[in-house]
Amino acid sequence: MNDVLQNPVWGALTSGDRGLSFGTATVKFFDESVSPFAGFAEGYDKGFDELHDLLPPGRNILYAVPNTLEPPKGWQLLHGIPGRQFVYEGGAAAAAPFDLVPLAEEHTAQMVELAALTRPGPFGPGTPNFGHYYGIFDGGQLVAMTGQRLHVYGYTEISAVCTHPEHLGKGHAAALVQHAINLIRQQGQTPFLHVRADNQRAIALYERLGFALRRPMNFYVLKRG
Secondary structure (H helix, E strand, C coil), X not given: CXXXXXXXXHHHHCCCCHHHEEECCCEEEECCCCCCEEEECCXXXXXXXXXXXXXXXXXXXXXXXXXXXXXXXXXXXXXXXXXXXXXXXXXXXXXXXXXXXXXXXXXXXXXXXXXXXXXXXXXXXXHHHHCCCEXXXXXXXXXXXXXXXXXXXXXXEEEEEEECHHHCCCCHHHHHHHHHHHHHHHCCCEEEEEEECCCHHHHHHHHHCCEEEEEECEEEEEEEC
């Protein structure tokens, strides 16, 4: 059976997130304000050439692959980020012990600000279009949030798990991830997520909540020449 999480970006662009995708039948990408992710089918050797033809000079993309990547012709490698992919294998998660607020358009500026401070991964003003973002507020300030990102056939990615540095250690991230797990399971999907390989604090949390390592997943930021 084909493992759709081997190439999750392409899977999302051609299934659950196809409404947010641009491109052709063979290469696809998101609007830059939503996500820098771009992808194509595994083994398709013309993917980067096609993307080069479609995208303007200077456009950055984020490409995810389990193995290492050599910079393709016409592209400059800006960053390579070793990561890990985890899939949820636990049962029902406990209810969140906080007041979790559904985040809407009026919260976008605070969401972008929190993501810029904590750097959970690429996050722009259009990223909340992936849906189901929830946050925790303290005195009107957004201090923690998480949401969904890639929707890959029967899987949904938990993403943008971030907590303001002054509010760490209060259980905010655990509560938000637990809530996201329950919501995704109610939608008939299996939760999964990605994390930097060196983020041991986050990995310990995810393992405690019932996630198991599926594979390496490396992220490459490439600039179109």
